[in-house]
Amino acid sequence: MNGEIRKMILGHHHISMYTRNAGSNNHFYNEILGLRRVKVSVNQDDPTMYHLFYGDLIGSPGTELSFFEIxxxxxTHRGTNAITQIGLLVPSFESLLYWKERLSQFNVKHGEITTYAGHDALHFEDPEGLRLVLLNNNGRSIPDEWQAWTDSVVPEENRILGMGSIEITVRSLDSISKMLENIFNYTNVLRTEKEAIYQAVNGEVFGEIVIKQLDGPRERPGKGSIHHLAIRVEGTDLQKWDNKIKAAGYRSTGVVDRYYFNSIYFRDENRVMFEIVSDGPGFTADSTVAELGTKLDLPPFLEDRRAEIEANLIPIEEWKS
Structure with a gap:
């Protein structure tokens, strides 16, 4: 069974964050970064809060940034034992020049073009302090299923393609390294005393994780912090993954039906949250491609509570910064 599982890691599926303000969040990711808002839903465990998803045309796995609105x-009180930065791939070095000018135009906090994990990079922060970095994909392949959103405000040659290197900061580099290698069979491409880089697909940035060792207080989450990273696996049978996680000594939630996909949640020894996600049916399960992100979609088990849920939500367009 282990050999079968080891061939089935496909990269990142999505990553989930906290936001205080759904309106400004939507403005930044849709109108400044040019991502499509592909799903407006609610936190299925607490339907009083929005759950917003941004990505490519259909929110393909590996392009999805999601936010819980609280x-x-x-x-956020920054610290260790947390997911601390999101990499976003852009097509070229010229794209980084475009983005440096665009971020300046919109008064977005950013640095100079530099390098990160061996890639040309431009670091910046969203309005709530979430740390992000644009990475030059430099002609590398991307998953075949990623689909460009042609209505983006960003020109085609400079659009964000999807997720790249995800940074995790931990006290114990060894324990998370063993977890990524032994459970998921990530490939270690760099290892020093204080840093390690792992790739889900050897040589590709779209499934890359950068681990940095840092002692000190654990991060206290708040607006702009990252809740979890979801790892994309092939197939729809997650039970074997749950068995493998528990056999390695980790506690998990078991398989959870999220309607748009199935999930398993667990924490590593540093208490960093991971999710294992299977593909499908995806965000078009209850919307046409044209309708994606234009209305409140609820999973079937919450549909009979729609009136109550809608009454407790402020329409996104009415949020003020």
């Missing part, structure tokens, strides 16, 4: 959430 109006009362405080600020």
């Amino acid at each position: 109006p009362t959430i405080g600020s």
Whole structure:
């Protein structure tokens, strides 16, 4: 069974964050970064809060940035044992020049063009302090299923393609390294005393994880912090993954039906949250491609509570910064 599982890691599926303000969040990711808002739903465990997804044309796995909206959430107190940065791939070095100018135009906090994990890079932060970095994909392949959103405000030659290197900062580099290698069979492409780089698909950035060792207080989450990274696996049978996680000594939620996909959640020894996700049916399960992101979609088990749920949500377009 282990050999069968080891061939089935496909890269990142999505990554989930906290936001205080759904309106400004939508403005930034849709109107400044040029990502499509592909799903407006709610947190299935707490339907009083929005769950927003951004990505490519259909929110293909590996392009999805998702946000839980919590109006009362405080600020992030940065620290260790947390997912600390999101890499986003752009086509070329010229794209980084375009983005440096665009971020300046919109007064977005950013640095100079530099390098990160061996890639040309431009670091920046969203309005709530979430750390992101644009990475030059430099002609490398991307998953065949990624589909460009042609209505983006960003020109085609400079659009964000999908997710790249995800940074995780931990006290114990060894323990998370063993987990990525032994459970998921990530390939280690760099290892020093304080850093390790792992790839889901050897040589490809779209499934890359950068681990940095840092002692000190654990991060206290707030607006702009990252809740979990979802790892994309092939097939729809997650039970064997649940068995493997538990056999390795980790506690998991078991398989959870999220309607748009199935999931398993668990924490590593550093208490960093991971999700294992199978493909399908995806966000078009209850919307046409044209309708994606234009209305509140609820999974079937919440549909009979629609009136109650809608009454407790402020329409995104009415949110003020």
